[in-house]
Amino acid sequence: MSLLGLDLGTSGVRAVAVDQDGHELAGAARSTSLARPGPGLVETDTEEVLAASLAVLAEVAAHPAVLADPPEALSFSVQGEAVVPVGADGVALAPAPVSMDRRGTDLAARVAAELGAGTVQRITGQPANPMFSVYKLFGWPSAAGYRCLGDYIAGRLGARPAIDTSMAARTGAYDVDAGTWSSFILAAAGVDEGRLPEVVAPGTVVGKLTMSIPGLPDGLPLVAGAHDQAAAYLGGGGRAGVSSVVSFGSSDCLTVGTASRPRDLVGTGLATYPMGPGTWLTLAGTAAGGWALDWFAKLVGGDPDELFERAAPEPPRVLVLPYFTGSGTLDNDPLARGAVVGLDLGTGREELARAFLESFGFEIRKIVTALGERDIDPGAVHAVGGGARSTRSLAIRASASGRPLTPVRENASARGAALLAGVGLGLYASIDALPAPSAGPALTPDPATTDWYAAQARRFRDLYPTLTPHDRSYTETREQP
Known part of the structure; x- marks a missing residue:
């Protein structure tokens, strides 16, 4: 049994297959482009991302090590905040603004002024910032739905509209304590909750593969993944109270685990x-x-x-x-x-x-x-x-x-996604029971x-x-x- 992880990054897409012990069997990557159609605007082409995803999955599936150990499930690591307006058929209506896109600057400021920046952070767990998806949706009032990049690609592959808790939080519209979309944030931003996907835990099976991909079986379970930093934390060996993970990528991020929600973060960007x-x-x-x-x-x-x-x-x-x-x-x-x-x-x-x-x-x-x-x-x-x-x-x-x-020189985000696929199958009891990665000696000051x-x-x-x-x-x- 092998497991597939698909990492939907800001500058490219990567797929890996790992065995039950978390060791990489094969990997493939494709670069994707960003467009800057105007001042403060930065977008990714969802069809380019989908095509790259299909290509790397097919390449990994054709690897001899994967042919000898066929994949049993697929999950996702997802760049945060990129958001996709979709039509009734689930297909994107426009390119997706990514994290660094600043079209939501004015709306984010208005919501923070109306509700209070501290209230926004207490509800969502995220600071009031135009990077978050909810502030970028005003350009498509007639869209049938809104998706983040992971649940969009999963939906094109055959999954139902479902987003995991970490990516829901990165929209800036999720009440992290209540475990629901926040009616206060959505009302202030002018977003209809009915256009948003169901929220599920990372590692939840959300559908089966219906799109034909060479080397992958029809009906392959599709599993809700996680925000790329969360996936890197899992794939890089992060454990609450023991180890954290700093990811050096397009953006740099330190991710730390705790047993409960830290309560003294309001007023910071944490x-x-x-x-x-x-x-x-x-x-x-x-x-x-x-x-x-x-x-x-x-x-x-x-x-x-x-x-x-x-x-x-x-x-x-x-x-x-x-x-x-x-x-x-x-x-x-x-x-x-x-x-x-x-x-x-x-x-x-x-x-x-x-x-x-x-x-x-x-x-x-x-x-x-x-x-x-x-x-x-x-x-x-x-x-x-x-x-x-x-x-x-x-x-x-x-x-x-x-x-x-x-x-940890493995592909941590894609590895973390693959391990979440194993959680979806019940192969691992929880995200605290994932196999550790191979780590080199520490570099000391x-x-x-x-x-x-x-x-x-x-x-x-x-x-x-x-x-x-x-x-x-x-x-x-x-x-x-």
């Missing part, structure tokens, strides 16, 4: 949602992540992997604020912008490359401090995603963060740089509020669609 009885996940990070690294690599030219592998051997006297698509979680400011300070005529690309890597370590340090103030212990930190595959890059981040980072990075982290913390007035002057008019 987000939380339920994954089932006895497990809540709290998320913090920066939306820029790999996007900022890619921007820098394109700006200076050369191969991105080689560029960061050849980063300066010593900490530079340069500081990067990586808020290229808004601030990190704690400040929760969509109008914040990136900055580089400390430049002089001797600054080279190697120093800047290291400073970009360090910036995400400083963000982790800032987040861990905030969690500690709320008695949330991340435990051991496992690192997953593309940024965890480079020992050198991860070592730089570990030193800047002041914490050991343990690399360099003691020779401890004092420097502690001081640099303080400068990093102080830089955002210093620049905020200037950010406003650059962004308040440009962000309007």
